[in-house]
Amino acid sequence: MRILLLAVFVSVSLLSINVKAIENANPQTEQRIRQLSEKLRCLVCQNQSLADSNAELAQDLRQQLREQVAAGRSDDAILDYLVQRYGDFVLYEPPFKATTVLLWIGPFVLLAAAALVLVATLRRRRRVPEEPALGPEDRRLVERVLGPAVPPERDGSAR
Amino acid sequence: MKRFLWPLAIFILLVGFLAVGLRLNPREVPSPLVGKAAPAFELPVLHQPDKRFVPGDMRGKVWLLNVWASWCVSCREEHPVLMELSKRSVMPILGLNYKDKGEDAQRWLKQFGDPYQLSVVDADGRIGIDYGVYGVPETYLIDAEGVIRYKQIGPLTQAIIDDKVLPLAKALKK
Structure with missing residues (x-):
């Protein structure tokens, strides 16, 4: 079981290395594409960003981002391009x-x-x-039960 | 008594919101393209690859653009509805064959029938992006001026055709 898991992990990480190698064209461009695609929602799997999604549409859209970044378009222009097609919903942060x-x-x-x-x-x-005042009738009742009132002790040591 | 009624009222309100929310389909994202001109393209025709089609060819007609693919399961579900509609020949239906292989697409049409006046080939999905396609099948109702009037995401059903598409098309033809 462990070996199987290990094999899976290794192959998955090899896969990701492979993907990295393909995308490793220009670090600055890649950085911008990464930032842009994190702001964008993948419409196929809506809880993932374009950066995280491996849906085919997400791959196509990342390719679009790459081409447009390479063509020297500004971030706003690129986001606008996608909003025009897919609506504000593509943006994770609604305007x-x-x-x-x-x-x-x-x-x-x-x-x-x-x-x-x-x-x-x-x-x-x-x-x-804070406390309802005792009426004379209450006082009489208390004295009948507890005995006559004793003046409080002066030194205050007793409770 | 009143102090218990308030939380109850708020609770019922919340339940109401949740009940409505559960019924909404989160996959249906309103398209910003409705009311705008259909994006232009020039694509080869599926059955005659040396011929090219532009949406401008359909000027003056109210027509449907249906995005489909042979790999798309829901397209098969939708297909009889399109066949029925094409038999009635109320409006031209054009296919946008999306990210598909030419031979697969042709085989699919041969096997299930071809409701389309013609299909154009969008092999890399580029035009699909221009049309904001994210869940095949999708269908656009385009008017005589080339403006998108309605967009259906996901398969068309007979009910949608009868209640939405046909009445709208009739109104647009006037």
Whole structure:
């Protein structure tokens, strides 16, 4: 079993070395492609970025990125190229616009609302009287049960 | 009593959101291309590789562009619906054979039938990217001016044809 696992690991790492070798054209370009593809969503497997996905479409799109980087296009132009085709959904970080206001502002609105509720609750709690005062009737009841009140000891050593 | 009603109301609201969320299909990403001109291309025709097709050839017609491939399982599922539609000859259907081998594609059409007026070959998937294709089959309804009016991601069904595609095509033809 262990040997089998080892074999799998070795072959997988060999595979990745192989992939690296292919992509090892120009470190700076590769770095940019890497950064760009981490910002982009693979539409086939939506929880993966283009950088992580091995879906065929992701490979094609990475190839597109490579060509466009090589053609000297700016990052914004390349991202725009993909947004035009696949919509804002390809971007992991959605742009700030009318349809996404709730997405961006919502958490802060919730936070503010929670803070308001907290303040209101604390204020209400402070207004509640700390202990109801004993009426003369309560006092009489206490004296009947416990005996007449004893003046508190002066030195304060007793509880 | 009221203090228990509030959490209950919030809980029900949350359950409502989750219930709706579960019914949404996360694979259906609204295409930014609807309402825009269909991207231009010039591609060889599957059955006549020396002939080339451009979308401009379809000017003045309302037509369907169906992205398909012989390796695509859902395309087979969708295929009878397309055959039926082509029999009714209400609108031309063109195929974009996506990342496929020419011989496989031809064999597939011979085996299951060819609903397409013609298919064009997008061997490297380049034009697919221009059309924002990410899940074959996909279908575009393109109007007489060459503007994409509707996009279906995933297989067409008879219900989609009857309820969405045909009424829209009828409205566009006027």
